[in-house]
Amino acid sequence: MPSPLNLSHCVADSLDSGLALNSPSIQEWPTFQPALRLGVMASGNGSNFEAIQASIAANALHADIRLLVVNNQGCGAEQRAQRLNIPCQLWDHRQFETRERLDHALVKAFLQADVELIVMAGWMRIVTPVLIEAFPNRLLNIHPSLLPSFKGLDAVGQALEASVRISGCTAHLVQADVDTGPVIAQAAVPVLPNDSPESLAKRIQAQEHRILPWAIALAGVKWRQSSGIKGS
Numbered sequence: 001m002p003s004p005l006n007l008s009h010c011v012a013d014s015l016d017s018g019l020a021l022n023s024p025s026i027q028e029w030p031t032f033q034p035a036l037r038l039g040v041m042a043s044g045n046g047s048n049f050e051a052i053q054a055s056i057a058a059n060a061l062h063a064d065i066r067l068l069v070v071n072n073q074g075c076g077a078e079q080r081a082q083r084l085n086i087p088c089q090l091w092d093h094r095q096f097e098t099r100e101r102l103d104h105a106l107v108k109a110f111l112q113a114d115v116e117l118i119v120m121a122g123w124m125r126i127v128t129p130v131l132i133e134a135f136p137n138r139l140l141n142i143h144p145s146l147l148p149s150f151k152g153l154d155a156v157g158q159a160l161e162a163s164v165r166i167s168g169c170t171a172h173l174v175q176a177d178v179d180t181g182p183v184i185a186q187a188a189v190p191v192l193p194n195d196s197p198e199s200l201a202k203r204i205q206a207q208e209h210r211i212l213p214w215a216i217a218l219a220g221v222k223w224r225q226s227s228g229i230k231g232s
């Protein structure tokens, strides 16, 4: 029988080796008939966008990314979309007078692409009710902390600054206040004594890539059930 101290080491070790604690646990993936139609929004590197596509390619998430929207020309996400042959549109927020005007353009683009769910996969802009209310309970966000802790920018830096010993990531439905809304899935990782912002962000991102496709599947089941569309 391990002592409590050893047990906590075991937990930290297993979390660090990739056996992260996540809830709800990832079980059998649902099938969608027809496949779930997704829109994705990204501002930067796009690793979460590619993780969604990888889950689809691995026959786990039964979906189809109809459109990626980026707001920064040449960003990693845009380059990944070219390599993966996924339609991508640039909507540069600098070209819009207000957040609402940008969101109106996004709503139009996603409606034209006929998407059911939209995933903010590293979208570093505040969204307005224009977008949120056009896709009620169908707009998801991934955030690198265990919400409601560490909302907003630099969540990883905030966690290190606060000296927390456990952090993680949250996939949630989007509401009007930044980084709020019903949680769909979370994963916890240890914060290790020598962590830099980069090493902790890498550990958290590995878990984002696991829980985000699963959260999309869970939200998709709810959407199909509530919309009366058969086949989820």
Ligand code: GAR
Residues within 6 Å of the ligand: 042, 043, 044, 045, 046, 047, 048, 049, 121, 122, 123, 124, 142, 143, 144, 152, 153, 154, 155, 179, 205, 208
């Ligand atoms: C992700 O870690 C995501 O949680 C974060 O941006 C990163 C994007 O990485 N989002 C936020 O902080 C939103 N509040 P990626 O471009 O490699 O997917």
